[in-house]
Amino acid sequence: MAIAADRLALPEKPRIFTVANQKGGVGKTTTTVNLAAALARGGARVLVIDLDPQGNASTALGIEHRAETPSVYDVLVNDAPVADIIQKSPEFEGLYCVPATIHLAGAEIELVSLVAREQRLRTPLEAFLSESEEPFHYVFIDCPPSLGLLTINAFVAAREVLIPIQCEYYALEGLSQLLNNIQLIEKHLNPRLSVSTILMTMYDSRTNLANQVVQDVREHFPEQVLDTVIPRSVRISEAPSYGQSVVSYDSGSPGSLSYLEAAAEISRRGAPE
Numbered sequence: 001m002a003i004a005a006d007r008l009a010l011p012e013k014p015r016i017f018t019v020a021n022q023k024g025g026v027g028k029t030t031t032t033v034n035l036a037a038a039l040a041r042g043g044a045r046v047l048v049i050d051l052d053p054q055g056n057a058s059t060a061l062g063i064e065h066r067a068e069t070p071s072v073y074d075v076l077v078n079d080a081p082v083a084d085i086i087q088k089s090p091e092f093e094g095l096y097c098v099p100a101t102i103h104l105a106g107a108e109i110e111l112v113s114l115v116a117r118e119q120r121l122r123t124p125l126e127a128f129l130s131e132s133e134e135p136f137h138y139v140f141i142d143c144p145p146s147l148g149l150l151t152i153n154a155f156v157a158a159r160e161v162l163i164p165i166q167c168e169y170y171a172l173e174g175l176s177q178l179l180n181n182i183q184l185i186e187k188h189l190n191p192r193l194s195v196s197t198i199l200m201t202m203y204d205s206r207t208n209l210a211n212q213v214v215q216d217v218r219e220h221f222p223e224q225v226l227d228t229v230i231p232r233s234v235r236i237s238e239a240p241s242y243g244q245s246v247v248s249y250d251s252g253s254p255g256s257l258s259y260l261e262a263a264a265e266i267s268r269r270g271a272p273e
């Protein structure tokens with residue numbers, strides 16, 4: 001295993017990931033927050049965009065997101081510049097967040113009638129990244145568990161898709177629907193989109209089933225699945241209640257080490273061609 005505190009090689013251009021799976025509770029937010037924290041700890045400048053009205057990523061990064069807080073809703077619906085919304089996470093130097101508030105719950109419907117409704121995130125994000133004085137290295141967009149307009153906006157804004165898959169019996173169910181949707185986006189809205197990364201989450205080494213699921217997914221997606229698997233860990237699940245990533249909450253725990261290793265792997269593999 002790579003040593004946790006290593007500095008990581010930084011990409012030349014910002015790598016923009018959408019973290020998506022329309023299944024609920026598979027570890028999208030946990031993965032977003034902890035990979036972002038791990039990369040920031042490795043020396044990268046990282047932006048997390050919370051695109052889920054639940055605001056869980058904002059919470060876990062210790063970011064203010066009461067209803068009146070300027071949020072990603074203002075970017076999507078009111079044309080607010082990302083620079084006016086962004087907050088610095090207390091977690092690590094170089095870690096930033098565009099929070100989500102409860103207002104985002106209405107955006108799915110409000111977006112329908114807006115001009116260029118699928119480009120509402122891409123345009124302001126590109127502007128922000130190109131104007132930012134200090135360059136960003138990674139952007140992670142945390143999606144809600146659905147394939148609606150919020151998730152579509154994330155797919156259009158990103159270059160890479162990261163799919164967390166829970167090591168459970170129904171893991172592959174619904175995946176073909178997700179992949180079909182991504183193909184449609186590729187064809188019509190974002191030809192550069194690619195599913196670059198799959199991360200197996202909540203792995204329980206005591207069950208044969210978990211091993212079987214990991215094997216199955218690796219057979220289907222040999223290129224995409226990271227070698228690192230995230231174990232089921234109580235430390236991972238309790239960190240958000242302290243407004244922390246597990247990487248800062250208990251950095252030496254197996255859960256933290258696994259996210260640090262996954263981050264190192266993502267950095268080593270580099271961006272897709």
Ligand code: ATP
Nearest residue numbers: 024025026027028029030145202231232233236237
């Ligand atoms: P949603 O679809 O609701 O947005 P999600 O896909 O973002 O969910 P998370 O919120 O990241 O999923 O995780 C679901 C629950 O499982 C949370 O309570 C989280 O703390 C817990 N969890 C995630 N990963 C692990 C893990 N490796 N070990 C133990 N618990 C975990």
Ligand code: MG
Nearest residue numbers: 028029052056
């Ligand atoms: Mg979530």
